[in-house]
Amino acid sequence: MGVFLQAFNSADFFGKLIFFALFLLSCGSWVFLLKKFWMIKTIRIGAKRFQKMAHLHKEEILNLTSHSKNPFSILYNKLKEQTLVILDKNHYFFQGNENYLSGLDIEFLESHLHTTIAKQKEWIEKNLFILSVTKSLAPFLGLLGTVWGILISFGELQAGHSVTSNTVILGGLSTALTTTVLGLLIAIPALIAHSYLKNLSKHFTLEMVEFSHFLLSTIELQYRKVDVN
Numbered sequence: 001m002g003v004f005l006q007a008f009n010s011a012d013f014f015g016k017l018i019f020f021a022l023f024l025l026s027c028g029s030w031v032f033l034l035k036k037f038w039m040i041k042t043i044r045i046g047a048k049r050f051q052k053m054a055h056l057h058k059e060e061i062l063n064l065t066s067h068s069k070n071p072f073s074i075l076y077n078k079l080k081e082q083t084l085v086i087l088d089k090n091h092y093f094f095q096g097n098e099n100y101l102s103g104l105d106i107e108f109l110e111s112h113l114h115t116t117i118a119k120q121k122e123w124i125e126k127n128l129f130i131l132s133v134t135k136s137l138a139p140f141l142g143l144l145g146t147v148w149g150i151l152i153s154f155g156e157l158q159a160g161h162s163v164t165s166n167t168v169i170l171g172g173l174s175t176a177l178t179t180t181v182l183g184l185l186i187a188i189p190a191l192i193a194h195s196y197l198k199n200l201s202k203h204f205t206l207e208m209v210e211f212s213h214f215l216l217s218t219i220e221l222q223y224r225k226v227d228v229n
Helices: 001-012 011-058 058-063 071-093 104-122 127-157 166-223
Strands: none
Touching: 001 011, 001 166, 011 058, 011 071, 011 127, 011 166, 058 071, 058 166, 071 104, 071 166, 104 127, 104 166
16 A cells, blocks of 8 residues: 555656546545445345245235335335236126236236336446446556556656666656556456446346246236136
C-alpha cells in the first residue's frame, strides 16, 4: 500500500488524475459487486423457501400467497393472476359450474411465463455492464498511466536537467509501473465477477424455467378440460 501512495505522491497532476480515475472505477465496481452478491444470496434463500412451499401445497397450487420480490414468487403470482382471470372468463361464458382451462389457455399461460422469465432475467442482470466497463476500461487507464509516465521520463532525459531530473524520471517510471499494476488489479476481479454472475444468471434462468414447468403442469393437471368422446 505504501508503494502505491508513494507513487501517487510523486506523480504529476495528470498522473494523479489517472490514479483518481482508477480509484473511482475500483470503488464503483466493488460497491456494485457487493450489492449484487447480496441480492443473489437473498434470491437463493427466497427461491428455495418458495419452491419448497409450492411443492408441499401443489394440491391447492392457486391458494398460495407470497408478497416477496423474489423472481420465483413473481413468476408464481403472474401465473396465478392470469390463470384466475381465464378460469373466471371460462366459467362466465360457458355452461356448467366447473372451472377448466382449454389447450389454447395453457399455451397462452406458457407464453406469459416465458415473457415473465425474460423480464426476471433482465432484472437479475441489471447494471451488469458496470463490471463489463470496468474490466475493459481499467487496463486502458493503466496503459495510459504507463505511457504518460514513460513520456515524462524520456522528456526529462532529453532536457538533461541534472538536479531535478532524477526525481522526475523516477516519479514518471513509478507512475508508469504502478498504474499498470492497479489497472490489472481492478480489471481481473471485475472480469472474474462478470463471468461468474453471467453464469449464475443462466443457472437461475434454467431454475425458473424448470419451476415454471412444474407450476404449469400442476395447474394443467388440475384444471385442463378433458374431452370425452
